[in-house]
Amino acid sequence: MIEKIKKDLLINISKDRYLHTLRVVDTCKKLAINHNMDLEKTTISALLHDSAKFIKKERVVDLAKEFGLLDKSKKPYNTELLHGPLAVKIAISKYDVVDKDILNAIKYHTTGRRNMSLLEKIIFMGDYIEPHRNFEGIQIIRNLAFEDLDKSLLLALDTNIKFLIESKKTISIDSIDARNYLIEENLKKRR
Ligand code: DGI
Ligand code: FE
Ligand code: FE
Numbered sequence: 001m002i003e004k005i006k007k008d009l010l011i012n013i014s015k016d017r018y019l020h021t022l023r024v025v026d027t028c029k030k031l032a033i034n035h036n037m038d039l040e041k042t043t044i045s046a047l048l049h050d051s052a053k054f055i056k057k058e059r060v061v062d063l064a065k066e067f068g069l070l071d072k073s074k075k076p077y078n079t080e081l082l083h084g085p086l087a088v089k090i091a092i093s094k095y096d097v098v099d100k101d102i103l104n105a106i107k108y109h110t111t112g113r114r115n116m117s118l119l120e121k122i123i124f125m126g127d128y129i130e131p132h133r134n135f136e137g138i139q140i141i142r143n144l145a146f147e148d149l150d151k152s153l154l155l156a157l158d159t160n161i162k163f164l165i166e167s168k169k170t171i172s173i174d175s176i177d178a179r180n181y182l183i184e185e186n187l188k189k190r191r
Contacts, residue, residue: 001095002040005047008094012054020130021050028126034146037118044097045105045123052086060086081172084110112157112178121149128156135159154182 009018025046032042055063060079064070069085070077088107091097105123108116112124129142129152137159144152157179164171 002043017050017053023130024126027130028122031122031126031145035118035149037122041102041119042122045102046126048087048091049106049109049123051090052083078170081110111172111174113174114177114181121153125152150182
């Protein structure tokens, strides 16, 4: 299955996106070893996370509508945020993926959500810290991802949210939920 996905990706997504995907696989595997996560599940999730990125912007909303992916409460629809949910459809229809954890890791890789599983956190962070990502503070987050996954996730979410605010972009409720959840859980642990 892994080789088949790679072959298909080479045809479907751009070369740059393909190389990004391989770096994410590699980074996620390192995180998985570090945090004791199943390597096959990790590889499949990472390989498929951006598999819907070949779909043209104008088609994304139509396709998402077709698949019933548009949640009215999440309006206005942001096409950037639909490639995860669409990749889930590819995983199910093309590769018969049934593992809920893999599907959720793909679905929430851009936004995160509350109460993320270990696999979800690894895919989110692997995508975030892959070697070609380059912005201020990345090295701190990179190191933290191996030492304290939750702390790195919180820092990554904070950085994303700040960036979205500065760019005057919308912020998904799932990202806010993910951040609030981590802070609440952290407070509970300290009590
Ligand atoms: O698909 P990648 O480029 O590898 O990375 P990604 O899936 O994390 O997508 C990043 C893009 O998504 C980037 O352009 C910022 C955007 N993004 C992430 N979270 C949010 C968001 N955009 C909006 N509007 N709201 C969000 O909460
Ligand atoms: Fe993505
Ligand atoms: Fe990605």
